[in-house]
Amino acid sequence: MRVLGLETSCDETAAAVVEDGRRALSDVVSTQVDIHRRWGGVVPELASRNHVVQVLPVVDAALQQAGVSLSQLDLIAVTAGPGLLGALLVGLQTARALGAATGVPVLGVNHLEGHLLAIRLIEEAPEPPFLGLVVSGGHTSLYLVEAFGRYRRLGSTRDDAAGEAYDKVGRLLGLPYPAGAPIDALAQGGNPRAIRFPRAMNAPDVVDWSFSGLKTAVRSHVQRYGVPEGQALADLCASFQEAVADTLSQKAVAAARRLGVPQLVLCGGVAANSRLRALTVERAQERDIHVFLPPPRLCTDNGAMVAVAGYEAYRRGVQPGADLAVDAAWRP
Ligand code: KG4
Numbered sequence: 001m002r003v004l005g006l007e008t009s010c011d012e013t014a015a016a017v018v019e020d021g022r023r024a025l026s027d028v029v030s031t032q033v034d035i036h037r038r039w040g041g042v043v044p045e046l047a048s049r050n051h052v053v054q055v056l057p058v059v060d061a062a063l064q065q066a067g068v069s070l071s072q073l074d075l076i077a078v079t080a081g082p083g084l085l086g087a088l089l090v091g092l093q094t095a096r097a098l099g100a101a102t103g104v105p106v107l108g109v110n111h112l113e114g115h116l117l118a119i120r121l122i123e124e125a126p127e128p129p130f131l132g133l134v135v136s137g138g139h140t141s142l143y144l145v146e147a148f149g150r151y152r153r154l155g156s157t158r159d160d161a162a163g164e165a166y167d168k169v170g171r172l173l174g175l176p177y178p179a180g181a182p183i184d185a186l187a188q189g190g191n192p193r194a195i196r197f198p199r200a201m202n203a204p205d206v207v208d209w210s211f212s213g214l215k216t217a218v219r220s221h222v223q224r225y226g227v228p229e230g231q232a233l234a235d236l237c238a239s240f241q242e243a244v245a246d247t248l249s250q251k252a253v254a255a256a257r258r259l260g261v262p263q264l265v266l267c268g269g270v271a272a273n274s275r276l277r278a279l280t281v282e283r284a285q286e287r288d289i290h291v292f293l294p295p296p297r298l299c300t301d302n303g304a305m306v307a308v309a310g311y312e313a314y315r316r317g318v319q320p321g322a323d324l325a326v327d328a329a330w331r332p
C-alpha cells in the first residue's frame with residue numbers, strides 16, 4: 001500500500017511516499033525557516049502564504065522521487081491538526097483537491113500521532129506498547145502508545161514546550177531562530193555544571209514539566225552578567241541544555257519503569273538534541289529500558305510520519321473522507 005503523506009501544520013511544507021507504513025520511497029521537506037528567522041519566530045500569515053507557493057512543487061518532487069504517479073497512490077494522508085489554522089488549511093485543501101481529481105481516498109491525520117509513529121520508519125522499529133516522548137517547538141508530552149490508534153497522554157508541560165524554551169533562550173543570547181541546533185552545538189564545548197539552573201521538579205512520579213522558570217533564570221543571568229561570549233556562552237548553553245535534558249529524561253524513564261513498558265521513543269524536533277539522547281539512553285540502560293532514537297530528519301516535521309499515521313489509521317478502519325476538517329487544537 002502506497003501512501004502520500006502531506007504536512008503543512010507549521011513552517012515546513014513536506015510530502016513523502018511511504019510503502020506499507022514502513023518504507024519511505026521519498027521524503028521531501030521545504031523549510032521556511034529563512035523566511036521566519038528575521039521575525040524571531042513563525043509568522044502564521046507568512047507560513048500560510050509560503051505553503052501555497054510550495055505545496056504542489058513539493059508533492060510533485062515526492063511523487064517523482066518515489067517513481068509513483070498520483071493515480072498509483074492508495075491513500076493520501078494529510079495533517080489535519082494541531083497546528084496553525086491557515087497553514088493546515090493549505091495542506092488539507094490540497095489533499096482534498098488531489099483526492100477529488102484522482103479518486104484516491106484522503107484521510108486527516110493528527111500531527112502528534114505522526115511524530116509518535118515516525119519511529120516506524122527505522123529498521124528495528126518498536127511495536128506497541130511503547131512510551132513516546134513528544135518534544136517539539138509546540139509540544140512537550142509523554143504518551144503511552146497502547147496500540148496503533150490508542151494513545152494515553154500521561155502528562156505534559158505546564159507552560160513552555162521544550163523547543164520553545166530553546167528558541168526563547170536563543171533569542172536572549174542573540175542566536176538565530178530556531179535556536180535548538182545552535183545551542184546544542186555551542187553546548188558541546190561547555191561545562192554543564194558551570195551554572196546551576198533550576199529544575200522544576202515535582203515528585204519524580206508526576207509526569208509534568210515546566211520550562212518558564214528556567215527561561216527566567218537564564219534571563220536573570222544575562223541581565224546580571226550581560227550576554228556571554230566565548231567560553232562563557234558555551235558554559236551557559238551546556239548548563240541550560242543539561243537542565244532541560246535532565247528533567248525530560250528523568251521523568252520519561254521513571255514512567256517507563258513505573259508502567260512496566262520497557263520501550264521508550266523520543267520524537268519531535270528536540271529529540272534531535274544530543275544531550276537529551278545521551279542522557280535518556282544512559283538512564284534507561286540502568287533500568288533495562290530500550291530507547292528508540294529516530295534520525296534527526298525524522299525528528300523534525302516531515303511528510304513520511306504523516307503517511308505512516310495515515311496508513312495505520314486506514315488499517316484499523318478509520319474511514320477516509322469522514323470528518324475531513326482542520327482542527328487546529330486537536331489532541332490524539
Ligand atoms: O518538531 P519540530 O520540527 O516542529 C514542531 O512541531 O514544533 O520542532 C522544532 C523545534 C524547535 O524549537 C527547534 O529549536 C528544536 O525543535 N530543535 C532542537 C534541536 N533541533 C531542533 N532543540 C534542541 N536541540 C536540537 N538539536
Ligand code: ZN
Pocket residue numbers: 111115136268269300301
Ligand atoms: Zn512537529
